[in-house]
Amino acid sequence: MTTGRRGRLTVYLGAAPGVGKTYAMLDEAHRRRARGTDVVIGLVETHGRAATIAKIGDLEMIPRRHVEHRGSTLTELDVPAVLERAPEVALVDELAHTNAPGSEHPKRWQDVHDLLDAGIDVVTTVNVQHLASLTDDVEAITGVRQRETVPDQVVRDADQIQLTDLSPEQLRRRLAHGNVYRAEQIDASMSSYFRVGNLTALRELALLWLADRVDDALTRYRADHAIDGTWPARERIVVAVTGGPETETLLRRGARIAQRAAGTELLAVHVLPTDGLPSTPSATISAYRTLAESLGGTFHTVVGEDVPSAVVDFARGVNATMIVVGVSRHSVLRQALLGSSSAEIARLSGAIDVHLVTHEQAGTGAGVRSRYSSLSPARRVAGWLTAVLIPVALTLVLLLFGRDEQNLPSHLMFYLAGVVAVALVGGLWPALVTSVVSFAVLNWFFTEPTGLLIIDQPGDVIALVVFVLVAGSVASVVDLAARRSTQAYRARAEASTLAALSRSVLSGEDTAQAIVQRLAQTFAMADVRLEERKDDRSPWTTVAHAGSGEAETVTEVAIDDRHRLLLAGRVLPASDRQVVEAFGAQARIVLEHRRLREQAAQAEVLERTESTRTALLAAVSHDLRTPLAVIRTAVDGLASPDVELDRENRDILTATIADSTYRLERLIGNLLDLSRLQAGAVRPALRAASLEEVVPIAVEPWLSELTLDVPEDLPLVHTDPGLFERVVANVVSNAVRHSPPGAKVLFTASAARDSVELRVADTGPGVPDDRKATMFEPFQRLDDTSSGGLGLGLAVASGLAAAVGARIAAEDTPGGGLTMVLTVPRDGMAQ
Incomplete structure (x- = not known):
């Protein structure tokens, strides 16, 4: 039956297979059923995952419809059966699925629309790579073209979208533990589609797509509620x-x-x-x-x-x-x-x-207090305006309320207050002019005889002179205080700037370049250069440079005899030079610290070299002498005239000499390679090469102990074939040596979008996580007590791999063991 309403669509969106969309959908089904909702499973794809199968539990399942196609029987969602059952909620997995030919609709999302039209709520799942608008982006990231897609609008129109998210590391762990694919698919999946970079990019695509959908929902909400005001969202800077x-x-x-x-x-x-x-x-x-x-x-x-x-x-x-x-x-x-x-x-x-x-304090004047610089143009304009307006206004007011000569002392106080007001606003000179004008106005309008600049009372003369002196003194004090305030502000600004510089140095920005950039930024200079010279006769050389502007005015600030700053741009005030000199002094300290760090680094290199030499001598005393001793013993046996050897014994001694000689050659070869790497003498000849000319030669000594899976259609790589052969040989040798007796090492190769990846997986004891960071260093035996080597194989492999533009990394083999991953760039993709 139908309810007369359209059903609600809930979509669980994931970035990749295995993130748990189906499991989350089933979990929601159990919650809804616990609340009394009638829930059925229309179709769920478990892919054989035990956790998903267990999660189904006792949920009611609608039997699938069987479709015959080219001699095979396929199962699909039985839409008529779901409609006849008429549940409140139906679970339909994999929304982007393409139905088998002969189905009512070509796509599963169209089947879902039939259920929604019947008033049945549907809970479904889809991965972001199946959204039609992202097909090209997904192919560019993963190199895989998605053939099953769903129109974006189908998912956008969903009433609810739940993002099912896992970090790339978590998903790869699930994959390695066999929770996503069968064991034989794990290595291929981890080296292709489930690479960390691919999963990170797909995760970002899912988040960005969902963010756009949220914006759409917000727009609809505002339109539905007739909200016309601006809602802050985002911009820049x-x-x-x-x-x-x-x-x-x-x-x-x-x-x-x-x-x-x-x-x-x-x-x-x-x-x-x-x-x-x-x-x-x-x-x-x-x-x-x-x-x-x-x-x-x-x-x-x-x-x-x-x-x-x-x-x-x-x-x-x-x-x-x-x-x-x-x-x-x-x-x-x-x-x-x-x-x-x-x-x-x-x-x-x-x-x-x-x-x-805008903000709550806008236009309120809260916390605002005038504090102009005495040299500010705004202050000078305001000062001269008040110098004219205050005497005029006072005169008009006092003339209206009486011109009695007995009120002259009070008039003097009013005009003195006006002079102080002008001094506060305009400084010394406007206040002095006001005092003189006030003197003249008092004389003309308020002292007998009025209308003339004549004073006939000695007391009035004294009062007016005292008035001018007091007014001038007050104006001077006020102006001086304003100047001192300006100086205090500048001192505080300089102190704050120097404090910021100190913080930058303490926080790690202790480079001359960082200081020069901060200097150019702080003083708005077009160009700043820090230069140094070895002695008084040597030319100046640029140590750090910030800015690219050209300016005619260049200010030179000497730091010491060997360092100077050149600032191009505005004329630098004398007060700013002190701060610039402080910047320069800090830069000099940074340069000195850098020189000391370089010396410390050189000392560390020497110490490491000495440590390597000591370790080498200790290793040579045993590992190199052992094969030599074996060779000497075998040769003595063959050459001894006192011993009659049959052919079998002679063959055994000859084979012993050959094996020990090969081991000795490998040890000496690794030592020479390590020496060349440390001396920087490796000069790779990079070119386009096929793995067919590298892998067979590299693995030939251990061919019987390997399982090879190297496709013939792999693209060309960009490397030095000879050096890369040594890398592969060392890695394979290490894997064979640590594998259990009779166990074979798996050697696989696969192509990615910009590289080819070789994986050498053994089933040996593996390497603890805390030792993986040091396993590529020389003389690391990793608890290997055998006499088969000096612990140089992986160190040489890592160094040669870096020299030819490849990368080498260690991962755990699912089920136990160690997998060495060699990544070499494809030809045309190398930087």
Whole structure:
């Protein structure tokens, strides 16, 4: 029967086979049935996996429909039987499956639509590689073309999509343990489709595709609910922070914007001194630095007299595409009179987009306190305006309320207060002009005889002179305090910059290049070079360089006799030179530390060489003398005139000499190869080569102990055949030596998109994980007490592999043992 409604579709989406989609679907079926829902299994593909079969439990299963095709019997979903049963929920595995010819629909997803149209809820599964829009991408990643696909819209229209996720390492472990494929398929799968890189890329495809689907769902939700307002989502990039309470809002908004595109950088920039904002405690700045880094960004502090210019210069210096800035906290009146930093940034930004962010403190003036530099143009304009307006306004007010000469002392106080106000805003000279104008106004309007610049009372003369002196003194003190405040701001900015430099060194950015880049960034210089010379007569050479701009003005800052800084760009103020010199001194220390580290590295190399020599002497005393002793004994036996040997004994001694000679040759060959590698004397002749000219020769001595699976149609590789032959031979020799008696070593080869992979798998004791990091170092016997070698085989193989552009790695063999994986680039794919 039908319910009159369309059924709901739930899709379990996975990045690759084996992540557990079917298991999760069955788990949901059990949960629904426990809640009283009528659930049946329409079709489930277990692929013989024990855990999946066990999970089915006692769930009701609809028998499959049998279809005959070319003499074979295939089973498919029996849609009519499910419709007749009419459950509330039906489980249908593998949505992208192609039905057998003769079925009602060519694709299984069309069968699912019939069930949904009948009002039956369907729970299904699909892998991301089966989505039609991703077919080309999946083929480019894995080299495999997916023939079974499902239209993206079918999955997008699902009422619920559950992402079933496993990390590549977890999935490969499941594969190695036999939880996904049969044992004979494991090695081939791990070396082809289930490579870590493939699984990582497929996982990212699944996450990105699902993120797009979430965006679609959000758009539909807003449309259905008639939501017209902007909902912050994402974009990009330099966040201009003041250190005020709105900083956290700006940083988090910038982080959301930066998350939109992969690889986007988030940079927070704080300018000292701040424009009209109070001093920010170091603890607060440190907290915001931590917040920026936790959001995936970096925090930068730059010095600038003008905040908008400093922010824009920084943004241009880092090639920013967007500046995120907050709405000014200043009052509307102040913004109307003097403008705001955000508006100035937008004016100066040019081609850089400006994203203006509002916040709770916008326009409130909260926490804002005027603190202009005495040299600021805005201050000078405001000062001269108040120098004219205050005396005029006071005069008009006092004339309205009386011109009695007895009120002259109170008038003097009013005008003195006006002079102080002008000094606070405009500094010394506007205040002095105000005091002189106030003196003239008081004389003209409020001292007898009025209307003339004449004073007939000695007391009035004294009062006016004292007024001018006091006004000038107060203005001087206020101006001096403003200048001291400016100097304190600059000192704090310099201290903050040097502290940031120290932090960068302590955090590991202890390179001359990092310091030069920070110097160019902090002072907005077009080009900065750190140069050094060996002595006074030697030419200067560039040690570190940042920037690419050309500028006529070049400032030279000497660090010492052997080091100097060249800064191209704006004229460097004298006050900034001290900070630059501090940067230079730090760079000199870094260079000295680098020289000491190089010496320490050379000493370490010498120590390692000496250690190798000691180990070699110890090994030679036994491993090289053993075959020599055997050869000497056999030769003595053959040459002895006192012993009559029959043909069989002579053959035995001759074979003993041959075996010991071969062992000795291999030992000496490995020693010579190791010596050549350590001396850098290996010169590979890379060319296109076929594995047919490498593998047979390399494995010939152990052919009877190998199981070879090397396809004849493998592509050409880019390598040195002779050297790569030595690599293969050493790896195979090591595997044979550690295999149990009678057990054969499996040698397989397969092609990937850009390389060919050789896998040599033995079933020996294997190697513990903690020893795999050192097994490719010389003289590592890995608890091997046999006398068959010096422990050089894998060290030589690793070194020669690196020389010919190949890679060698060790993995555990499923079931026990060690698998050596050799990866060599295909011809035309090598870098």
